[in-house]
Amino acid sequence: MQYTTNTLEQHWMPFTANRDFKADPRLVVKGEGMNYTNHKGERVIDGASGLFCCAAGHGRKEIADAVAKQLMEIDYSPHFQIGSPPSFELASRVAKLTPDDINHVFFTNSGSESIDTALKIAMAYHSARGEGYRSKFVSRERAYHGVNIGGTSLSGLMKNREIFGSVMPGVVHMRHTWSADHRFQRGQPTVGAELADDLERFAQLLGGKNIAACFVEPVAGSTGCLVPPKGYLERLREICDTYGILLVFDEVICGFGRLGTPFAAQAFGVTPDIMTMAKALTNGVLPMGAVAVKDSIYDTVVDAAPDGAVEFFHGYTYSGNPASCAAALATLDIYEKEGLFDKAAAMSDHFLDAIFDLQDLDIVTDVRGYGMLAGFDLAGGSAPGATGAQALKKLYAAGLHVKLTGDCVLVAPPLIASKGDIDEIGGILRDVLANM
Numbered sequence: 355m356q357y358t359t360n361t362l363e364q365h366w367m368p369f370t371a372n373r374d375f376k377a378d379p380r381l382v383v384k385g386e387g388m389n390y391t392n393h394k395g396e397r398v399i400d401g402a403s404g405l406f407c408c409a410a411g412h413g414r415k416e417i418a419d420a421v422a423k424q425l426m427e428i429d430y431s432p433h434f435q436i437g438s439p440p441s442f443e444l445a446s447r448v449a450k451l452t453p454d455d456i457n458h459v460f461f462t463n464s465g466s467e468s469i470d471t472a473l474k475i476a477m478a479y480h481s482a483r484g485e486g487y488r489s490k491f492v493s494r495e496r497a498y499h500g501v502n503i504g505g506t507s508l509s510g511l512m513k514n515r516e517i518f519g520s521v522m523p524g525v526v527h528m529r530h531t532w533s534a535d536h537r538f539q540r541g542q543p544t545v546g547a548e549l550a551d552d553l554e555r556f557a558q559l560l561g562g563k564n565i566a567a568c569f570v571e572p573v574a575g576s577t578g579c580l581v582p583p584k585g586y587l588e589r590l591r592e593i594c595d596t597y598g599i600l601l602v603f604d605e606v607i608c609g610f611g612r613l614g615t616p617f618a619a620q621a622f623g624v625t626p627d628i629m630t631m632a633k634a635l636t637n638g639v640l641p642m643g644a645v646a647v648k649d650s651i652y653d654t655v656v657d658a659a660p661d662g663a664v665e666f667f668h669g670y671t672y673s674g675n676p677a678s679c680a681a682a683l684a685t686l687d688i689y690e691k692e693g694l695f696d697k698a699a700a701m702s703d704h705f706l707d708a709i710f711d712l713q714d715l716d717i718v719t720d721v722r723g724y725g726m727l728a729g730f731d732l733a734g735g736s737a738p739g740a741t742g743a744q745a746l747k748k749l750y751a752a753g754l755h756v757k758l759t760g761d762c763v764l765v766a767p768p769l770i771a772s773k774g775d776i777d778e779i780g781g782i783l784r785d786v787l788a789n790m
C-alpha cells in the first residue's frame with residue numbers, strides 16, 4: 355500500500371514534524387503481538403508499546419470482542435445523573451489495584467484530562483475543608499503532564515510551555531532530579547533525595563497553607579526516564595504531610611505494570627493522595643483515563659454538599675463511556691490472567707541489561723531505567739533534537755519503533771515481550787546507533 359503526500363496533507367498531526375513526515379511517511383497498518391506491519395509490508399517491532407499504552411501487545415481479540423459485545427448491548431450512556439454498569443465495575447476493579455485507601459475513581463478520556471481533573475479535585479477538596487485559599491500548585495522541571503491548559507502550566511518541558519505555559523497562575527517548579535553524578539546508574543540513584551526539599555522551600559516562600567498540591571511523575575517518563583533518587587518520594591510525602599499539601603502521582607506511564615507492580619506507588623512504597631492514569635488502562639485500544647483518590651478526599655467533597663445536590667461540578671460527555679470501560683475490563687482480565695505485572699518484574703533485569711549494554715557506544719551519553727522503562731541520551735547534533743530525529747528515522751527503517759523526546763530514546767516494550775524480543779530490540783539499537 356503506497357500513500358502520496360497529497361492524501362496525507364489534511365491531517366495536522368500531533369507532536370509531529372508534519373512537512374518532514376508527509377514527504378516520507380511512516381504508516382503502520384497492522385498490529386499483532388509485539389509487532390506492527392508498515393505500509394510497505396515490513397515488520398516493525400514495537401519497542402514503545404505504541405506510546406506506552408499497549409502493555410498486553412497488539413491485536414488482542416479478547417479486547418475487541420468485549421468492545422463489540424458492549425456496543426451491541428448499550429452503545430452510549432451519559433454518566434451525569436444516570437449510569438450504566440460497566441463504569442461501576444471498572445471503578446471497583448481499578449480500586450483493587452490502587453493502594454489501600456485509594457478507592458474512588460473518576461473517569462476521563464486521556465491522561466491530559468486526568469491531570470486537569472486532579473487539579474480540580476484538589477481545589478474542590480480544599481474548598482470543602484474551608485481552605486479554598488490554597489491556590490498554588492507545585493510541579494517540577496522536565497515534567498510532562500499532558501497538553502491541556504492545566505497540564506501545560508504544570509509542564510517542565512520548555513518546548514511544550516514556552517508559548518502557552520503561563521496560562522494557569524500560581525504554578526511553581528521544583529528542580530528536576532537528573533544529575534551528571536547519576537549517569538549510567540541503574541535503578542534509583544543513591545544521591546539526590548534532598549532535591550525534594552525544594553517543595554519545603556516553596557512552602558517557606560509561599561506559605562505551606564497556600565499550596566494545594568504537588569504533582570510528580572514518580573518516574574519522569576516523557577522527558578527521558580528519570581528514576582527518583584532513593585528517599586526522594588518519601589521526602590516529598592513527609593513535606594506534603596507537614597503542610598497539608600496533596601501529593602499527586604501522575605501514573606499515566608508508570609501505571610499498570612510498567613514498573614513491575616500495579617502502580618509506581620507500590621514499586622516505591624509511597625502512597626500519594628491522588629493518582630492519575632490512562633494509556634495502558636485500555637491497552638491503548640480506546641481513549642480512557644482515570645483519577646483515583648483517597649476515600650477521605652471523596653468523602654470530604656461529597657459530604658460538604660447539601661443533600662441531593664451535585665457535589666463536584668466536573669465531568670466529560672464520555673466519562674465512563676461503556677465501550678471504553680469494556681476495553682479496560684478486558685485489558686485488566688488479560689493483565690491478571692497472564693500475570694503481566696509479575697512478568698514485567700521478572701523480565702526487568704534482562705531488559706535493563708539489554709539497554710545498559712549500549713553504554714559503550716560513543717553516541718550514548720547516559721542510560722537510565724527501572725522496571726520495563728528505560729531511556730538513554732544521544733550526543734547532540736547540529737541543533738537540540740537533530741540527532742534524535744535522525745535516530746528515529748533510522749531505527750524505524752531498521753524495523754524498530756521507539757519514542758524519541760529531543761535527543762533521548764525511550765524504550766518501553768509491551769509487557770508480553772520475550773527475552774528474544776528484547777534481544778532483537780537491543781540488537782537493532784546497537785546496529786543503528788553504532789553507525790550514526
Ligand SMILES: Cc1ncc(COP(=O)(O)O)c(C=O)c1O
Nearest residue numbers: 464465466498499500604606607
Ligand atoms: C505522565 C503523563 N501524564 C499525562 C500524559 C498525557 O496523556 P494523554 O496524551 O493521554 O493526554 C502523558 C502522556 O504521555 C504522560 O506521560
